[in-house]
Amino acid sequence: MAIADIPRLSLAHAPTPIERMDRLGEQVGTRHLYIKRDDCTGLGLGGNKTRKLEYLMADARNQGATVVLTVGGLQSNHARQTAAAAARLGLQCELVLEPVAGTPESLYDHSGNVLLDHLFGAAVTRAQAGEDLDALLQQRAQAHRDAGEVPYVVPVGGSNEIGSLGYVRCMEEIAQWQYDADVEFDRIVLATGSAGTQAGLLVGARLYDVNAEILGFCVSRSTEDQHTLVLDLTQRLHQSLDRSPLDYRDRVVTDGGYVGPGYGVATDGMRQAVRVVAEQEGILLDPVYTGKAMNGLIDYYRLGKISPDERVLFLHTGGAPALFAYESVLVG
Numbered sequence: 001m002a003i004a005d006i007p008r009l010s011l012a013h014a015p016t017p018i019e020r021m022d023r024l025g026e027q028v029g030t031r032h033l034y035i036k037r038d039d040c041t042g043l044g045l046g047g048n049k050t051r052k053l054e055y056l057m058a059d060a061r062n063q064g065a066t067v068v069l070t071v072g073g074l075q076s077n078h079a080r081q082t083a084a085a086a087a088r089l090g091l092q093c094e095l096v097l098e099p100v101a102g103t104p105e106s107l108y109d110h111s112g113n114v115l116l117d118h119l120f121g122a123a124v125t126r127a128q129a130g131e132d133l134d135a136l137l138q139q140r141a142q143a144h145r146d147a148g149e150v151p152y153v154v155p156v157g158g159s160n161e162i163g164s165l166g167y168v169r170c171m172e173e174i175a176q177w178q179y180d181a182d183v184e185f186d187r188i189v190l191a192t193g194s195a196g197t198q199a200g201l202l203v204g205a206r207l208y209d210v211n212a213e214i215l216g217f218c219v220s221r222s223t224e225d226q227h228t229l230v231l232d233l234t235q236r237l238h239q240s241l242d243r244s245p246l247d248y249r250d251r252v253v254t255d256g257g258y259v260g261p262g263y264g265v266a267t268d269g270m271r272q273a274v275r276v277v278a279e280q281e282g283i284l285l286d287p288v289y290t291g292k293a294m295n296g297l298i299d300y301y302r303l304g305k306i307s308p309d310e311r312v313l314f315l316h317t318g319g320a321p322a323l324f325a326y327e328s329v330l331v332g
Contacts (some may be wrong), residue, residue, distance in 0.1 A: 013042035044084025047318025051166030052158035065152035067092035083122035112325035123175035157194025167200025191289035192216030269295035288318025
């Protein structure tokens with residue numbers, strides 16, 4: 001099946017810009033560092049999930065959904081963008097959100113994405129620590145069925161074979177930019193969590209003949225566990241496009257060395273990365289995903305794991321609204 005034939009709604013401002021980061025590049029010793037601004041996708045303050053939601057919401061609409069449900073951490077960027085997409089389309093939205101151990105108190109509970117979820121009109125169900133989120137999500141979906149609604153459940157991070165198509169399409173943008181600019185990237189670097197963004201890029205790279213290594217810095221898992229997760233989704237996505245089996249094992253590259261104590265828990269490296277990119281480029285990263293990925297990228301330059309001659313593209317997946325929830329660990 002051609003990706004152009006798969007139903008998609010237009011929710012994102014795309015193509016998003018690709019810019020060279022001259023001042024940050026000077027600090028790490030390269031003239032070849034670029035950033036793709038998927039924080040500028042537009043919907044609900046933007047982010048990578050909007051690309052996934054273009055396909056997921058088209059599927060929801062085709063199934064006659066009247067209410068959309070999804071799950072995530074309390075400061076989930078995915079939940080915020082899902083709520084915004086539902087508002088845009090006139091659908092009800094319920095978010096099942098869980099507390100994240102080790103995160104700052106007070107502002108974390110009601111600022112940042114939590115505030116925006118409410119502004120978009122989403123109903124929020126707060127899970128208890130350790131509660132089975134999938135079971136709770138299914139319970140809430142059944143409650144909507146019992147009330148005569150048609151629920152559509154979006155997986156965590158929007159990461160399944162449908163949502164990941166958004167990043168197959170993103171890779172087409174990257175391929176077109178490379179052609180127009182006569183620049184070929186050696187590496188594409190991103191934060192990898194629920195795996196859909198990296199999986200989509202990997203399949204898109206095969207589809208659009210992009211030869212760059214796609215390096216995912218983990219935000220919640222070990223190198224090995226994330227590799228397994230990304231590989232599984234990549235293979236399923238590839239086959240969902242009616243393509244012959246293909247082994248992506250050697251193409252999936254992950255590094256779990258910058259997670260720190262856990263998902264959403266601040267690290268010194270993340271703080272430094274967020275601050276230096278803000279000060280040098282006027283770009284806001286986030287404390288959960290891009291801050292940790294940028295920490296890894298800067299460290300790779302420092303350690304010589306990336307040479308100054310390599311052309312590197314950093315994918316900014318958004319998330320800056322969460323900065324307000326992390327004030328206590330970012331300032332002072």
